[in-house]
Amino acid sequence: MRRIFIISLLCIALGSILLPVSASAQEVSGIGKILFLPSNDGRLIVIRIGQILGTLTALLAMAFLVFSAIKFNETADQISESEKWKKKMIISGGVAGGCVLLVIILAIIFSALAGKVTEKDIGGGGGENGARGESLAGKGAQTARIVAHYPQKNEKNVPRNTAILITFAEAVNPESLLEQIKKMKRSAIRIQEIGVSGAPVHDASAEFDSTHTILRLIPDVLLGKQNKKTRYSVSITVLVQKESGEPLLVKPYTWEFEVSGVIDNTPPFIETALPLPQTAGKKELTPMNALIQITFNEAVDPSIVTKDKIEVIDVKTSKKILGGLILGNNYRTVTFYSKEKCGKNTCSENVSCLPKDIQIKVTAKAADILTSRNAQSPNRAKFPYTGIVDVCGNSFDGGGENGVQKNGKSEGSKTDNYWWTFVTSAQKDLDIPQILSVHPGRDAVGVTLTTPIDILFSRFMDITSLTNWSVTIGKDVQDIDYWTAGTHDIVKRRTILRINHDPFKKDTFYTPQVKSQTKDIYQNCFNASTGPEK
Numbered sequence: 001m002r003r004i005f006i007i008s009l010l011c012i013a014l015g016s017i018l019l020p021v022s023a024s025a026q027e028v029s030g031i032g033k034i035l036f037l038p039s040n041d042g043r044l045i046v047i048r049i050g051q052i053l054g055t056l057t058a059l060l061a062m063a064f065l066v067f068s069a070i071k072f073n074e075t076a077d078q079i080s081e082s083e084k085w086k087k088k089m090i091i092s093g094g095v096a097g098g099c100v101l102l103v104i105i106l107a108i109i110f111s112a113l114a115g116k117v118t119e120k121d122i123g124g125g126g127g128e129n130g131a132r133g134e135s136l137a138g139k140g141a142q143t144a145r146i147v148a149h150y151p152q153k154n155e156k157n158v159p160r161n162t163a164i165l166i167t168f169a170e171a172v173n174p175e176s177l178l179e180q181i182k183k184m185k186r187s188a189i190r191i192q193e194i195g196v197s198g199a200p201v202h203d204a205s206a207e208f209d210s211t212h213t214i215l216r217l218i219p220d221v222l223l224g225k226q227n228k229k230t231r232y233s234v235s236i237t238v239l240v241q242k243e244s245g246e247p248l249l250v251k252p253y254t255w256e257f258e259v260s261g262v263i264d265n266t267p268p269f270i271e272t273a274l275p276l277p278q279t280a281g282k283k284e285l286t287p288m289n290a291l292i293q294i295t296f297n298e299a300v301d302p303s304i305v306t307k308d309k310i311e312v313i314d315v316k317t318s319k320k321i322l323g324g325l326i327l328g329n330n331y332r333t334v335t336f337y338s339k340e341k342c343g344k345n346t347c348s349e350n351v352s353c354l355p356k357d358i359q360i361k362v363t364a365k366a367a368d369i370l371t372s373r374n375a376q377s378p379n380r381a382k383f384p385y386t387g388i389v390d391v392c393g394n395s396f397d398g399g400g401e402n403g404v405q406k407n408g409k410s411e412g413s414k415t416d417n418y419w420w421t422f423v424t425s426a427q428k429d430l431d432i433p434q435i436l437s438v439h440p441g442r443d444a445v446g447v448t449l450t451t452p453i454d455i456l457f458s459r460f461m462d463i464t465s466l467t468n469w470s471v472t473i474g475k476d477v478q479d480i481d482y483w484t485a486g487t488h489d490i491v492k493r494r495t496i497l498r499i500n501h502d503p504f505k506k507d508t509f510y511t512p513q514v515k516s517q518t519k520d521i522y523q524n525c526f527n528a529s530t531g532p533e534k
Contacts, residue, residue, distance in 0.1 A: 051106045058099035065092040145169050145248050146236065147213075150299045150331050150391060151257040152500075153481060158257050159264030160224050163391045164191065164204070164217040164234060165302060165331060171212040172248055176241035178206050184217055188239045191219060194231040194256060212243065214302045214327075224259035231258050267379045267397035267410040268390040270364065270418050271295050272488040274460060274521055277402045277420035278359075286422045287429035288353045289522045291462055292336035292362055295488060299331035299391045308365070309387055312336055315359040315421060323352065328464030329486050331391070335464045336362075342428070347516050347525040356426040364388055366416035367395040379410035387413055433520040434458040436494070437532050438512070453499040453512055460488055460521040461495035470517035473501060474510045 068089040075081035150165040151158045166189075177188045184191075184206040191202040204217040224230035235254040238247050274293045275286040292312060304310065305325040312321045322339040342353035354360060367387030370380050381387070381395040388396035398418030399406030410416060439454040440447045453473065463486035473482050482501035489496060504510065518526040 047106050047109060051103050054099045054103040054106065058096045058103065061092045061096035061099065065089055065096060068092060146253055148330065148483070149234070149255065152330060152483060153255040153257070153502075155257045157260040157262075158223075159262055159392055160222040160226075160259055161263050161392045162223065162259075163301070163393075164219070165299070165391065166215045166217070166236070168213045168215070168248070171243045172215075173241040173243050173245060174208050174212055176239060177215065178208075182206055185239070188237055189217070190233075190235040190237065191217070191223075192233055192235075193224075194233050209302055210306070216302060222263070224261055226261055228261045229258055230261065231256055264390070264392040265378055265380075265394060267394045267408070268296050268298050268300055268388065269397045269399070269406055270403055271297050272490055273362070273403075273418075273420055274488065275422045276490070278422045279402075283423070285425035285427075286354075287427055287522055288356045288424050289342065289351055289428040290354065290424075291352070291521050291523065292354075293333060293463065293521060294335075294362075294364055295329065295333045295463065295486075296388075296390075297332075300327075300334075301385060301389045301391060301393075302327055302331065303385050304334055304388050310334065310336065311363045311365065313361050313363075314355065315361050321355065321360065326464050328467065330483070333463045333486070335462065345519070345523050345525050346432075346527075347519075349523075349525075351428075351523045353428070354424050356424055359421055359423045361419060361421045363417050363419040364396065364398060366398050366410065366413050366418075369395055369410055369412040381410070387417075429522040430524060431459070431520075431522075432524055433461060433518075433526050435514065435526075435532055442532070447504070449503040449506065450501075451504075452501070455497040455499075455512075455514065457495045457497070457520070459495070460493055461486065461497070462519045462521055462523065463488070463495065465517060465519040466495075466497050470515045471497065471499065472513045472515075473499060474512065477510065480504065 068085050072082055072085040072089060075085060145168060146166065147169045148165075148167040151162065177185055179185060182205055184204040186201045186203065189204075191204060193199040202223070203220045205220065206218075207216050208214065209216075223232060233254055233256045235252050236249065237252045238249050240248045242248050272293075272295045275290050276284075278284075294310070305327050310325060312323065313319060314321060323337050324339070326335045326337070327333070328335065338352040338354050340353050340355070341350045343351050345351050365387040367381035367385045367389050370377065370382050379394040379397075381389045381393055383393070385393075390396075395410035395412065396416060396418070397406050397408060397410055398416045400416075400418070402420050403418050434457070436456045436458050438456070440451060455471075466484050466486045468482065468484065471484060473480065480502045482499055485498050485500065487496050487498075488494075499512070514526060514528060516525045516528045520526075
């Protein structure tokens with residue numbers, strides 16, 4: 001009887017501490033991972049530690065209960081000794097039972113709290129911390145795991161020869177998506193024409209970047225039909241795995257876009273380059289905490305961030321300035337961060353600084369062109385790409401210094417590079433960015449369901465910081481997808497942010513928020529408690 005009681009207590013205790021462990025939550029690190037938690041929430045950590053201590057105490061008490069029972073039997077003929085061990089049996093049994101009861105109660109509390117915390121952690125609308133880059137947010141865990149994709153949701157006039165880009169919020173297991181010969185697994189991702197019964201799933205070549213977060217898919221055949229608009233869908237299935245082997249998504253994520261029926265043979269070009277180029281008539285100094293940011297007229301291939309495709313050098317010494325690149329703004333904007341740190345901003349984040357009092361030259365390199373060009377692919381780059389190309393494989397039309405020789409054609413590396421220079425000062429720009437206006441305005445009524453949200457900032461912003469992590473359409477909005485796009489106004493030296501979204505719900509009040517993670521081109525954080533009156 002005692003053995004059954006002891007074994008039962010042991011099973012209950014172990015079961016109660018293992019039962020709340022869930023595999024469906026977000027990825028955790030540190031003590032959260034050590035304690036098998038679904039979140040790094042402090043309350044869960046305290047409860048888990050209480051469970052562990054309670055279980056260990058129960059096990060020790062049960063071990064002492066067994067020892068006391070043995071001694072009780074051995075001293076059965078010694079009344080005083082037997083009574084002593086009997087009391088110890090009762091006390092240790094009571095302690096064991098009480099600890100098991102406590103652990104079970106904590107397990108119930110843990111399960112209820114973990115569900116709420118997990119739902120909050122993986123919900124849509126962006127979080128306080130996240131991978132910087134392109135913006136997509138919305139429906140719960142699905143789009144919280146998909147940071148961005150190209151073509152965008154419901155995008156129109158997509159060329160037939162487009163690549164499909166997907167950015168994940170965390171590294172994924174390549175084997176769950178790729179065959180051995182760099183082919184996409186059709187069971188993991190499905191590219192399919194809409195509205196055609198029995199439409200085949202397209203095959204595609206597939207390649208990851210070095211971080212296993214950005215996937216490039218190139219369909220084996222052109223999408224759509226010549227001179228005819230066609231709708232396509234892309235589905236990311238539950239077979240896609242995290243690096244740990246856990247499913248990335250709870251259910252498939254699908255989006256649609258419209259193919260134009262036309263092949264894109266037009267090379268990409270630079271719309272804006274910051275800091276502003278130095279010209280003969282204007283020699284203003286650039287604060288040393290400025291970021292270097294290039295925005296293209298269209299999405300570019302993610303390989304732009306590798307192999308010196310953008311070079312930053314000290315003109316006097318010809319030495320490279322070390323740093324890193326981030327691709328964002330729907331794959332249109334690339335930002336260079338210097339390796340050198342020079343303090344923290346008001347968000348307590350590290351600030352990067354360029355070397356002071358020097359002239360800096362930035363070069364964006366064009367890719368080598370195919371040796372044999374024709375009318376069907378006049379600007380096609382040679383693969384693997386040696387420079388900047390768009391998502392259709394067209395090489396970059398740089399146009400030389402400040403892009404003045406841009407002619408709508410790709411001339412290849414060196415000839416068609418884009419470059420500009422500027423001079424740094426020994427000072428930092430520490431002014432805080434402000435919002436000048438928003439549309440729809442504050443407390444506006446009668447807004448149409450598809451009206452985009454526009455935000456005008458007082459100065460140049462770091463467009464790669466304007467993401468779903470830093471800008472939301474409402475604190476608790478989790479059932480509407482939305483994505484951001486930033487544009488620099490060079491003349492007025494301002495940045496405009498547009499938030500596109502799924503149709504709003506009728507008769508619903510929305511409260512867009514711009515958080516302090518939003519930063520200007522000098523890495524100064526926006527003061528989230530300020531804004532326009534209208």
